[in-house]
Amino acid sequence: MSLPHALLGLLAVEPASGYALTKAFDESLGRYAWYAGHTSIYPELGRLAERGLVEVTAEGPRGSRTYAVTDAGRDELRSWLLTRPSEAGKVRNESVLRMFLLSALDPADARTVLTGIAADARAGADELRTIRADHPGPLTGRNGFGQLAAEFGLRQYEAVHEWATWALDQLGAQTPDDRTDAADPAHTF
Amino acid sequence: MSLPHALLGLLAVEPASGYALTKAFDESLGRYAWYAGHTSIYPELGRLAERGLVEVTAEGPRGSRTYAVTDAGRDELRSWLLTRPSEAGKVRNESVLRMFLLSALDPADARTVLTGIAADARAGADELRTIRADHPGPLTGRNGFGQLAAEFGLRQYEAVHEWATWALDQLGAQTPDDRTDAADPAHTF
DNA sequence: TGCCGCATGTAAAGCGTTACATGATTTC
DNA sequence: GAAATCATGTAACGCTTTACATGCGGCA
Numbered sequence: 001m002s003l004p005h006a007l008l009g010l011l012a013v014e015p016a017s018g019y020a021l022t023k024a025f026d027e028s029l030g031r032y033a034w035y036a037g038h039t040s041i042y043p044e045l046g047r048l049a050e051r052g053l054v055e056v057t058a059e060g061p062r063g064s065r066t067y068a069v070t071d072a073g074r075d076e077l078r079s080w081l082l083t084r085p086s087e088a089g090k091v092r093n094e095s096v097l098r099m100f101l102l103s104a105l106d107p108a109d110a111r112t113v114l115t116g117i118a119a120d121a122r123a124g125a126d127e128l129r130t131i132r133a134d135h136p137g138p139l140t141g142r143n144g145f146g147q148l149a150a151e152f153g154l155r156q157y158e159a160v161h162e163w164a165t166w167a168l169d170q171l172g173a174q175t176p177d178d179r180t181d182a183a184d185p186a187h188t189f
Numbered sequence: 190m191s192l193p194h195a196l197l198g199l200l201a202v203e204p205a206s207g208y209a210l211t212k213a214f215d216e217s218l219g220r221y222a223w224y225a226g227h228t229s230i231y232p233e234l235g236r237l238a239e240r241g242l243v244e245v246t247a248e249g250p251r252g253s254r255t256y257a258v259t260d261a262g263r264d265e266l267r268s269w270l271l272t273r274p275s276e277a278g279k280v281r282n283e284s285v286l287r288m289f290l291l292s293a294l295d296p297a298d299a300r301t302v303l304t305g306i307a308a309d310a311r312a313g314a315d316e317l318r319t320i321r322a323d324h325p326g327p328l329t330g331r332n333g334f335g336q337l338a339a340e341f342g343l344r345q346y347e348a349v350h351e352w353a354t355w356a357l358d359q360l361g362a363q364t365p366d367d368r369t370d371a372a373d374p375a376h377t378f
Numbered sequence: 379t380g381c382c383g384c385a386t387g388t389a390a391a392g393c394g395t396t397a398c399a400t401g402a403t404t405t406c
Numbered sequence: 407g408a409a410a411t412c413a414t415g416t417a418a419c420g421c422t423t424t425a426c427a428t429g430c431g432g433c434a
Binding site for chain 4: 207227231251
Binding site: 005006033034035078081084093100105116147148152155156159163167 | 224
């Protein structure tokens with residue numbers, strides 16, 4: 001479970017309330033890396049506080065509590081990031097799944113889906129380029145927090161766009177009559 | 190939930206038992222797109238059968254049941270793939286999360302992590318290149334099922350590798366004394 | 379004063395993971 | 407005959423999602 005580390009990472013940038021963290025998940029982190037709703041976030045903050053990895057540093061209006069990461073929390077985050085990913089399965093990527101299943105469609109349908117993927121990738125790349133242009137600065141301190149990630153996302157989108165274009169080209173090169181199931185039966189999924 | 194569609198997609202290639210599907214998840218689909226264990230797969234096959242999207246076409250030794258997708262199942266898969274992704278949040282990608290949190294580390298630690306990411310990406314790309322070389326063939330029929338996906342994965346790995354190299358270069362260009370929190374406080378995550 | 383956004387919380391239902399469990403068949 | 411693999415299943419626990427719920431504060 002990565003939610004506690006996502007929270008530690010956000011709090012490592014600056015202290016924030018559960019509500020502010022929820023917005024961060026909705027608007028940036030959650031759109032690209034890890035989504036969580038407030039009903040997951042609030043209890044998790046409580047657990048992190050019990051473990052001494054975060055602490056309440058201020059209480060504001062409407063019962064808001066500002067959390068900050070402790071030294072122990074920073075250590076935990078650091079060791080999690082430095083420990084080998086382990087990657088223990090758990091892959092759940094619906095977009096990639098769609099690409100895997102694309103060949104189950106006839107070429108006309110596949111072209112439709114690929115065209116949509118290419119358009120989405122272009123839109124995503126444009127959005128990130130805009131964000132990057134609005135937030136210039138060095139790769140250090142608070143401002144740098146999203147710079148590496150933004151560049152990463154941009155390159156991913158570009159790669160998806162190029163792949164979709166390539167795939168459309170591959171599909172377009174063959175006539176409908178080229179479709180045959182006679183190929184190597186020892187397929188890979 | 191994408192598991193039913195993943196199963197329909199695999200069965201659209203060829204009928205298989207729950208056990209064979211479990212292996213497919215362990216070895217190919219589950220490593221890149223969507224993971225599921227047999228305790229999820231067997232009940233889901235039962236539900237799909239109840240809905241008439243798959244059917245048992247053969248029973249073998251040890252009580253094994255071979256499932257095949259029905260016409261209704263193919264229709265369901267097709268409409269799912271053609272329907273707009275919706276993308277309804279639900280992003281859960283631990284690797285991307287790690288990249289997001291990278292800036293919470295000091296440059297030396299960040300370099301360590303990035304070096305590991307670059308090595309992993311290179312290894313993943315090499316593995317896919319080997320798989321692709323072992324399974325040549327046209328982008329049609331059963332053999333084509335994994336060709337688009339393999340090319341996609343390869344390009345993703347290459348993009349990750351190039352990004353990590355770029356990021357290392359960015360970090361390396363600055364001396365430790367460059368670290369400052371004086372940058373734009375109106376950061377983006 | 380009325381509305382919107384802030385800010386947090388509880389409860390139920392569903393799903394997935396982990397651990398446990400069983401037996402048949404093939405292979406050496 | 408033993409071991410490995412095939413093949414499926416149940417049960418408990420925990421997390422996530424969804425729906426429901428409450429109240430304060432700022433602003434027009």
